[in-house]
Amino acid sequence: MTVSELIAIFFGMALVNNMVLSKFLGLCPFFGVSKKLSSAFSMGIAVVLVMLVASAVTWPLFHYLLVPYGFEFMRTVIFILVIASLVQIIEMTIKRTNMTLYNALGIYLPLITTNCAVLGITFINIDQQYGFLQALVAALGAGAGFTLVLLIMSGIRERLDLADIPRVFRGAPIAFIVAGLLGLAFLAFGGMVG
Amino acid sequence: MGTWLKNMANGIVRANPTFILLLGLCPTLAVSTSIDNAFGMTASVLFVLLAANVIVSALRRWIPNRVRIPTFIVVIATLVTIVDLALKAFVPPLSKSLGMYVPLIVVNCIILGRAEAFASKNTVWQSIADAIGMSIGFGAAIVLVSFFRQVLGSGSLDVFNVRLFSVPGLADNPASIFLLPMGAFFVLGVLLAFFRWMGVSDCE
Numbered sequence: 464m465t466v467s468e469l470i471a472i473f474f475g476m477a478l479v480n481n482m483v484l485s486k487f488l489g490l491c492p493f494f495g496v497s498k499k500l501s502s503a504f505s506m507g508i509a510v511v512l513v514m515l516v517a518s519a520v521t522w523p524l525f526h527y528l529l530v531p532y533g534f535e536f537m538r539t540v541i542f543i544l545v546i547a548s549l550v551q552i553i554e555m556t557i558k559r560t561n562m563t564l565y566n567a568l569g570i571y572l573p574l575i576t577t578n579c580a581v582l583g584i585t586f587i588n589i590d591q592q593y594g595f596l597q598a599l600v601a602a603l604g605a606g607a608g609f610t611l612v613l614l615i616m617s618g619i620r621e622r623l624d625l626a627d628i629p630r631v632f633r634g635a636p637i638a639f640i641v642a643g644l645l646g647l648a649f650l651a652f653g654g655m656v657g
Numbered sequence: 658m659g660t661w662l663k664n665m666a667n668g669i670v671r672a673n674p675t676f677i678l679l680l681g682l683c684p685t686l687a688v689s690t691s692i693d694n695a696f697g698m699t700a701s702v703l704f705v706l707l708a709a710n711v712i713v714s715a716l717r718r719w720i721p722n723r724v725r726i727p728t729f730i731v732v733i734a735t736l737v738t739i740v741d742l743a744l745k746a747f748v749p750p751l752s753k754s755l756g757m758y759v760p761l762i763v764v765n766c767i768i769l770g771r772a773e774a775f776a777s778k779n780t781v782w783q784s785i786a787d788a789i790g791m792s793i794g795f796g797a798a799i800v801l802v803s804f805f806r807q808v809l810g811s812g813s814l815d816v817f818n819v820r821l822f823s824v825p826g827l828a829d830n831p832a833s834i835f836l837l838p839m840g841a842f843f844v845l846g847v848l849l850a851f852f853r854w855m856g857v858s859d860c861e
Contacts, residue, residue: 484838484839485838486687486838487682487683487684487686487687487838487841488683488761489683490682490683490686491680491682491683491766494679494682536738536742537738538760539734539737539738539741539760539763540731540734540735540738543730543734543763543764544727544730544731544734547727547730576764578764579683579761579764579765582760582761582763582764583757583761586757586760586761587757590757629850630853631850631851631853631854632846632850635679635846635849636846636847636849636850636853637846638846639842639843639845639846639849640842640843640846640847642839642842642846643839643840643841643842643843643846644839646837646838646839646842647834647839650837650839
């Protein structure tokens with residue numbers, strides 16, 4: 464495993480196989496929290512944090528506990544419970560240690576439990592047979608990609624508020640069309656990582 | 658029986674999970690590349706939602722309020738594991754094309770949402786109506802999206818390996834962008850606008 468391989472995984476997860484635009488994971492926060500730039504950024508950071516911690520915990524759990532005892536089929540149940548508890552622990556830790564950060568991220572953390580992107584990345588780590596370091600890099604890339612499109616989307620939506628859009632398209636429908644166009648633009652990254 | 662039918666109809670049009678509530682979008686967009694996938698996903702969601710609603714409503718008096726969400730999640734995750742293993746065993750091709758979106762039914766907001774908003778407050782009988790209605794609403798939406806994606810993206814409509822029709826001209830030069838991920842966003846965006854134009858849902 465070389466550094467260039469890790470870089471390929473990072474950009475592959477962030478741009479080519481973007482969580483939102485090509486895997487359709489994390490759509491609820493993508494459309495729900497992309498109305499303002501500042502809240503989009505907080506949400507993105509919270510997702511990166513949870514994805515990293517979730518991958519760091521579920522990977523060893525799967526390979527050192529579930530596989531040796533032949534319990535691989537339990538991974539859905541185990542992973543969702545682990546993620547739900549982790550989000551709780553992270554929320555409590557931030558609340559105790561850093562009140563400024565808690566005020567910025569607080570309301571987004573509980574929502575992340577049902578963010579399919581977090582559960583999705585832990586499954587992808589297993590399905591792609593990544594090693595521990597690769598899994599962490601993949602989680603970082605997926606989170607970075609999620610934050611990137613969330614920021615781009617919120618920037619566009621702030622400007623859309625001023626645009627003269629046909630009445631029936633206002634709000635959700637135009638957001639879907641914009642997401643589609645964004646996905647089209649991200650297709651250009653396809654040739655970047657082999 | 659009147660309220661039973663009303664509860665069921667609620668999920669199909671007035672509170673359609675996809676078009677009105679905008680819930681559970683990930684599977685709707687991700688597996689809607691073909692009608693077969695759409696039916697497979699609908700059947701999986703129907704089983705999980707029905708069983709989850711029945712279990713949650715039957716146990717609603719014994720589930721302590723403070724741990725209700727984790728309890729719901731364990732029930733749902735167990736049911737999803739059953740579906741995942743059953744699909745792998747009996748219909749491997751379908752299981753393969755739905756991929757990780759089957760285990761991801763766990764975080765489908767429709768199921769947890771109905772457990773919390775309906776099944777934990779209503780009788781088993783009414784919860785069955787709610788689950789059936791919501792599943793039909795979800796199924797109708799995903800089948801509609803996949804219908805447009807498959808027809809526009811491949812120029813013909815095949816359901817379970819039977820060719821129903823093919824569009825002259827489009828079949829030779831299909832607009833394959835609709836089979837790519839972004840096609841799903843376009844189709845859903847236009848459908849949402851169409852339903853608002855028809856007056857089925859409200860504008861902002």
